[in-house]
Amino acid sequence: QQPVQSPQAVILREGEDAVINCSSSKALYSVHWYRQKHGEAPVFLMILLKGGEQKGHEKISASFNEKKQQSSLYLTASQLSYSGTYFCGTVVSSGSARQLTFGSGTQLTVLP
């Protein structure tokens, strides 16, 4: 089942902060975040693993609440280059599952 992302779209000025949320109805093993610019392929940003380990981007942070099955991506002091569509991908807690199920995306526009 597809995770739910919110908001669907956000517009902000350069230097402002944004938070993108991702929630699942299933228990999660990990949450992945990707960014896709228009006409390009998705690019990996971050993985959050059960137990708190994170791997990812220097200037973008995220949290993973295992109990609530939610993750949030924090974009602070946004830059023009942050514009794009952000997808969360979830991996359920299963030993055999490798696949990501992506949310519908959050379109972020950063204006000068």
Added chain:
Amino acid sequence: DAGVIQSPRHEVTEMGQEVTLRCKPISGHNSLFWYRQTMMRGLELLIYFNNNVPIDDSGMPEDRFSAKMPNASFSTLKIQPSEPRDSAVYFCASSRPIDSATYNEQFFGPGTRLTVL
């Protein structure tokens, strides 16, 4: 590193024709994923391979779709016969060997934009 390579980048075909999309994963990666992206349905996983073996094809829409991975450096996604509703961007992605403790990031190719008239 050349990244994931997909061909063709654009394909326009007529309904009923066979379409073959190609993917070369990053060398050393042993997992390969085929995704379809549309405005209506977002980014959907169609099938994924681990060590050239199809692991989960539950996302393949119907029998018109088939995928193969004859070796570690090549995969194809075939649609036969194609229909207008197959129009989408098809992405191939690969990832490094996955151990039991972590899930590695996926590296996406540039995609193939398919238009079925």
